[in-house]
Amino acid sequence: LTAAELDSFVTKASPEDLAFYNQLLTCTDDSGWNPFDDNGLPEGRRRDTLSLMLSKVSPENLAKFTAAFPGVQPTFTNTDAYEAGGNSQNGQTNNGIHWAPPSDPLFQDGVSADDVNQRQFGDCWYVASLAGLAQKDPAFVQEGIKQNPNGTVSVRVWDKEGNYHWVTMTADLPSDQNGNPIGTYGNGESWPAYYEKAFAMVYSDDGDDERGYGGIEGDDPKKSAPYLTGKEGEDLTTGGFLGIGEHEDKSLESLKEAYSSGKVVTVSTPADEGLDKNHPAEWGNTYHSNHAYYVRGFTDDGKVILGNPWGVSGYPPITVSQEQFNKYFGNAEAFDAP
Known part of the structure; x- marks a missing residue:
């Protein structure tokens, strides 16, 4: 038709x-x-x-x-952000979470990793990968989203067979009682929110037909790569989290080699809340346990610069030495930027 x-x-x-x-x-x-x-x-x-x-x-x-x-909308009734609001009534919770259109355009000045600001949904593993891809290939990210004449938005998402599809969604986003988006957003631009919404509409780790924001909370950054680029991610470390100071094969040189070859590189922190209080003071509140980060670069003396998907305005990049990385980070992964 x-x-x-x-x-x-x-x-x-x-x-x-x-x-x-x-x-x-x-x-x-x-x-x-x-x-x-x-x-x-x-x-x-x-x-x-x-x-x-x-x-x-x-x-x-x-x-x-x-x-x-x-089915053209992902659910958000099964997320921590929603459950914190209490009982549902007419699509809203008592803390006002509901669907509302954003006031900002898709783009203000193109795509940048600095635009990406994860908010209430616990999908740092995906958002860190998105920010890393925006840093490595902003044109690719911008080409993967478009606004249709009727106001809907389409985002390019790959399936498990490596084929891309345009996932179309309404322009409204999960918002608080004041109409402010509660999901991943940008600085005066909304493109990161629609990448997240499209991902919530298609991602399912257990094959369940119900798609939603709750289904993208808490997972492995490597799993986001096929949806963003159509290509699998790879592990850069073999030891994982073995306990503080007991990681194996985590040389920053392997991260630098992957990053320099054009790959998006992400790292994770262990689920040890004690590290939140005992990390180096110069990292401020940027460091958090059970969280994902993306590599922004390296210093001349070989330290890695990590970006927090919570946004650079409130959580500036941190510089991490090999010794610090061994103690506070692990599970480095990479995927090719097209």
Whole structure:
């Protein structure tokens, strides 16, 4: 259907008919006719179908369409940020979390790692990878997001087979009671929020059909690479977290070699809250346990400069020596920037 034809169909169809069509798309149980066929569409094809339709519907029909096809929005009812608000009522919690459009454009002055500012959702593993990619190849990141004529936003996301898809979403974002976005955001620009929203719509580590912000909290930075670039990430360290000062094969030279070859490099910190109080004072509040960082560069004397995905304005980069890295960091990983 053309955009005009699709919009005419959505205008004339009753909400009940549209909801039934959504049921046909999403029910993948056995049809009952024989044991080898299925109803509906697999999640990936369903996402492509709904994304294409959503990109064509007129602004006047967006609310009707999203009500009939709730799968075009990721959930945020299963996140720590939402649960902190208490009971849900009419799509909001008692701390006011709800969907609202941002007041800022996609871009203000292009793409930069300094734009990326993780907020309330616990997806540092993804956001650190996104910031590192924005640093290494800002043009690639900017080419991977577009605003459609009807106001929806499409983001390029790769699947597990290495094929990219344009994931289309409405322009609204999880916001607090004052309308301020609570997810990853930028400095006067909203592109990081839509990368995060698209990822929340497609990522599922356990194969569950329900996609949402809760599903992207707490995971491994290496797992984000295939969705951002279509290529697998790699481990740069073999020892992982063995205890304070007991890591293996964590030479900063291996990180520098990967970084200098054009790769995005991320590192993680162990889940040891004692380190939050005992880290070097010059790191201030930038260091945090159970967190992910991205490599921004190296000093002339071989120390690594790490960026915190919480944003450079409040959490400036920290410089880490080999000895400090062995004690406070681990699990270095890398992936190719296109």
